[in-house]
Amino acid sequence: MSVFTPLARPQLETFTAAYGLGRLLDFQGIAAGTENSNFFVSLEQGEFVLTLVERGPTQEMPFFVELLEVLHQAGLPVPYALPTSEGLALRELAGKPALLQPRLPGKHITAPNRQHCIQVGELLANIHLATRDNIIERKTDRGLDWMLEQGQQLLERLAEGPASLLRAALAEIDAHKAQILALPRANLHADLFRDNALFEGTHLTGVIDFYNACSGPMLYDLAITLNDWCSQADGQLDPVRAQALLGAYAKLRHFTTAESQLWPVMLRVACVRFWLSRLIAAESFAGLDVLIHDPGEFEMRLGMRQQVELNLPIAL
Incomplete structure (x- = not known):
């Protein structure tokens, strides 16, 4: 599994509490990634994806947050960073830059037409x-x-x-x-x-x-x-x-x-x-x-x- 930084449930409960999205119901690592640690996160108010950024300098993270917000505002289906109740979109978890994003619907296509x-x-x-x-x-x-x-x-x-x-x-x-x-x-x-x-x-x-x-x-x-x-x-x-x-x-x-x-x-x-x-x-x-x-x-x-x-x- 390509989860480079494992998380314990208490860590994640503390982290997600800041978003005001209800209790943590479940979470699981996503095996598909090759560079970052990604987790599916189920909260009382919906389904989300948590990303811990493993590669690249921390100072570049505002670029990704800003770009995704621009594309989100343009009406494109992208996983923009959710802000906490205090307005923080870029945070840290387990010593890594961390973003919580809405989980988008759909599935991957292996044989495109x-x-x-x-x-x-x-x-x-x-x-x-x-x-x-x-x-x-x-x-x-x-x-x-x-x-x-x-x-x-x-x-x-x-x-x-x-x-x-x-x-x-x-x-x-x-x-x-x-x-x-x-x-x-x-x-x-x-x-x-x-x-x-x-x-x-x-x-x-x-x-x-x-x-x-x-x-x-x-x-x-x-x-x-x-x-x-x-x-x-x-x-x-x-x-x-x-x-x-x-x-x-x-x-x-x-x-x-x-x-x-x-x-x-x-x-x-x-x-x-x-x-x-x-x-x-x-x-x-x-x-x-x-x-x-x-x-x-x-x-x-x-x-x-x-x-x-x-x-x-x-x-x-």
Whole structure:
């Protein structure tokens, strides 16, 4: 189970009392997380999620609280931080930054269809539109410089085939870094995978886990999202799902010529980011009872993105 900081019932009862939401009825750890400790919490007045933030500097937590409040005020289905009776949204529990948020309805989709992808494309565009004119700045700690540095360190520990693939990808990132950073920007979710979206049928009811959120190129966020929602088991893109997601996004925000030109590069960059982070997690948590996603999934996807036939819809 990926709960890095266990909690005792008396701790949680004391913590939740400050919200005025009634007695603690039940709580349980959530096994799906890989970076933070999350708990389902049942109080007399409803169902909630408690997050203990395990990674990242504490001083950046106000960014997440502010971003989620902006998106909540924009009418998007996000888990904004609830304030206590005294108005405190960001608190501390067990020595970690802690947020109590409403538990959103719905469940994760493991086999998305075209309609799911339309909803995700619309949601991502709305996140970008809600923030691009008033960006809340936060530099990601897993950006292009991180990829170049960590990638070079990992090269010597990879077999020749994967090392060759990664070496070429790092050279491409280095060559296009300035162009990528000059693309149109907004606030990004930066981790909008299937396990971070909730659906009831084909209706998207929630988007969770904003703890990789940052400011940056909107196209990067789109590439991250499409690589997960529209990939087949062999790593190739499903054109039907991919065109549905891109079309839904483009109806709300038009792409620029520079974005169209860099789209294949950005799909590969997004693969590198998660291939590297999963390789590092696999090494760091080896032998521990922590959920580790397969690094090979993104190695395979990166291989399949060497030739990209999927274009951005410039005009609809």
